Amino acid sequence: MNAAAASASSADFAASTGTPHTLPTIGADAAVTDALRQDLTDAGFTVERVDALWGAEAAASLHRGSRVAALRALAARDTTPLGTLATLFVLGLPVRRADADAAFPSAGVQSVEASGLVRVDADSVAPAVDLRPYAFVDDLGAGSWWIVSDLGELALGTALGEEHVLGIGGATTTLSGLQVPVPVRRVLDLGTGCGIQAMHARRFADEVVATDISRRALDIARFNAQLNGIDGIEFRFGSLFEPVAGERFDRIVSNPPFVITPRSEGVPAYEYRDGGMVGDALVETVLIGLGDHLEPGGTAQLLGNWEYHWGTDGLDRVRSWFERADTDGLGLDAWVIERERQDPTAYAETWIRDGGTKPGTPEFDRLVGAWLDDFADRRVTGVGFGYVVVRKPRPGPTRAGSDASRSLRSDVAAEPVGRGAAHLRRFERVPETLGSNPAGLGATVARVLDAAAWLAAHDDVALAAAHLVVAGDVTEERFYWPGNDDPTVMALVQGGGLGRRVDADTALAAFVGACDGELSVAAIVGALAQITGVDEQVLAADLLPAARDLVLDGLLVPAA
CATH class of the missing domain: 3.90.930 (Outer Surface Protein A; domain 3)
Known part of the structure; x- marks a missing residue:
């Protein structure tokens, strides 16, 4: 099947099945996920082998939003189970029913359809979701999973729906790399989405609680855990810390819906990125709530946005949030790293494009106007993006001889505490080095926190x-x-x-x-x-x- 035929087939299938954007209900039947896991394994549906199907140039083209090169590379071998799975779930195109039958010999096409992964016509099978291999390396070694998420813009051919469940992207790998690779008892994944952070956390935790405001996201996260044979994750529905009221955790990880979205009529509110609050209030709410849900000595690793206002530095705003959160005199250790800062126009264009609305269209221009109106009304001059590392200090006796007025470094304020050591309050900008290779930074995070504790315990x-x-x-x-x-x-x-x-x-x-x-x-x-x-x-x-x-x-x- 050539590229033109594949695109026509996709359009024909959409026309025959009604609205192509109707989001499927995902069901996690153990017998089906076990059989599907076997089929994916037998087909060799791995990152390495999928990349080898079409080569580095086609893979780069796919990343830019074009699948023509990949389809040309697949033309001579797209009827193998591996080629069928790659066409169906990675390229987001329908395949012949006979080829799908061969790709799912254990699970069966009908069971895969009943699970919400595909849509079946008389002679063809089309993807209802994105399902692709994922490989990683952490302190426990190399690992690989398969991750289900919603079809992206390339497969849909249109803007995303507001209930879209996002798959693996740059933020995913960044946050998973920031997770501290130290065994703990309980971890909270706040806003789990497709469940990928909860799955990473489970490798170092006895149990994980994963929450989300989207029931559909929880269904997909539950399916992903089951598909990959991962137990020990409890999925709970609710907003922010409501599902875990009164509970404490040794670690909290979160890629919260931090994107700053105008609260204007006609502006899409995507569940995966929009927390429904004005400006950066959601990130502020999450950071302020961490202290009530961390065990002493517990840590948190998060991503977030923060606004720059007229006359106010963005990192100073974040610093003030931690100061307001210090209601008991114990406070939190905080290390905030700003990797990037965007002006209002660039920020608006980035996230409007992320939702699938293309530049040059009237809708794109309308949304940019709504974003800029919101920023102007609230005197926002820029938006910072970065990473937040938090630790709740363990209470202990005041260390004699400590000089709490002395900073640990120029961008780290040491503050006196009623009990225990001085705080680590570190706010810095690292524009390029951190974002370029996030893998393994969890060990760096752990080392910095340990070093800060050692320094706080050692006066001059x-x-x-x-x-x-x-x-x-x-x-x-x-x-x-x-x-x-x-x-x-x-x-x-x-x-x-x-x-x-x-x-x-x-x-x-x-x-x-x-x-x-x-x-x-x-x-x-x-x-x-x-x-x-x-x-x-x-x-x-x-x-x-x-x-x-x-x-x-x-x-x-x-x-x-």
């Missing part, structure tokens, strides 16, 4: 007595003017984590070079003072804060 006297070691991924760069013996620029470069680059002077470079775990910080500072002839107290005043920064960022680590 304790830090001076500590022994530090240079992390194994740190290198030093030096640049010289031609003919000069002394470097003009020195920098410490982190190979992993966030890939930080720290400018260093001669004293800091020498200090870091001497951190091999043998000498204490005080001994190194004393030796450098003797060599350079600088007053030891003056040198310590410069190097101790720098050492704290490097420990927090992971370039230096406490010796075991």
Whole structure:
């Protein structure tokens, strides 16, 4: 079947079955999901083999919204079970009934139809959902699943419906990479969608509670868990923390419906991204509610948007939310990373296009106008996007000698607490490095939180007595003017984590070079003072804060 024939077949099937956008009811019958899992396994329906069907160029073309190259590559082999499944569920095109029968020998086409995955005509079978393989790597090793979600714009040929259940995208992989890979008892996935974060969380948790305001999303999430043989996830219906009132968790993960949408008539409110509140109020509500639902020592990892208003920085708004949430004097440790900031027009265009409305159409222009009117009325000058990491400190005795007025670094405020250590309050912009490779950042998150706790427990006297070691991924760069013996620029470069680059002077470079775990910080500072002839107290005043920064960022680590 060539590309033109496939498109015509898709249109013919839609005409014969009525409205093509009617969302199917998804049913998770154990016998069917077990049989379907066997069929997908036997067909080799994996990321690697699907990519091999049409090659890298066609895969890139698919990502840009065109399936012509993939269809041309499939022309000679689209009747194999693998080719049939790829055509049906990845390309979103109908296949011949005989080919579908061959692709589902265990489950049977009728059972797959009864589960809501396909629509069957006399001689053809069309997709009712998107079902595709997904591969990942975490601290437990490599894994692969199959994920059901709603058909996208490419398959529908029109804008998405408001009840659309989103599949796997960039935000999915980012948040799954941010999850701390430490075993815990209970995890909450707030706004589970297709269930992918709950499934990731289950790999490190005894039990997971997954909530959503969409019953259909919960049906799909339940189906995905069952299709992949994952138990231990409880699915609950309700808004935000209502389904878990009075409960606490060791970890909370959430890709909430944070998109800022005008509350105007005629503007679609997509369940997967719109929380129904004005501006960034939903993200504020979620962050403020975390403290009531985290166990002491518990953590949260979330994605979110925050607004910039006239005269008000977006990160300052987020900082104020945590300050208002500190009602009991215990507060929360918070690390907020802004990866991107968009102006109002770019933000509006991005999310209108995300819903399937194409630029150049009257509807697109109308929606852009509605977005810009809303931003202008509320004096919004931009929108930030990024990641939020939270920890609820464990209560404990006040540490004697701590200097709560001193920051751990320039963008981290240490605040006194009635009981326990100073807070980590870190608000920073990391525009490129973090977003480029989110996989494995959960380990970095865990390390930063541990480092912050260690620093809070060590005042300057304790830090001076500590022994530090240079992390194994740190290198030093030096640049010289031609003919000069002394470097003009020195920098410490982190190979992993966030890939930080720290400018260093001669004293800091020498200090870091001497951190091999043998000498204490005080001994190194004393030796450098003797060599350079600088007053030891003056040198310590410069190097101790720098050492704290490097420990927090992971370039230096406490010796075991």
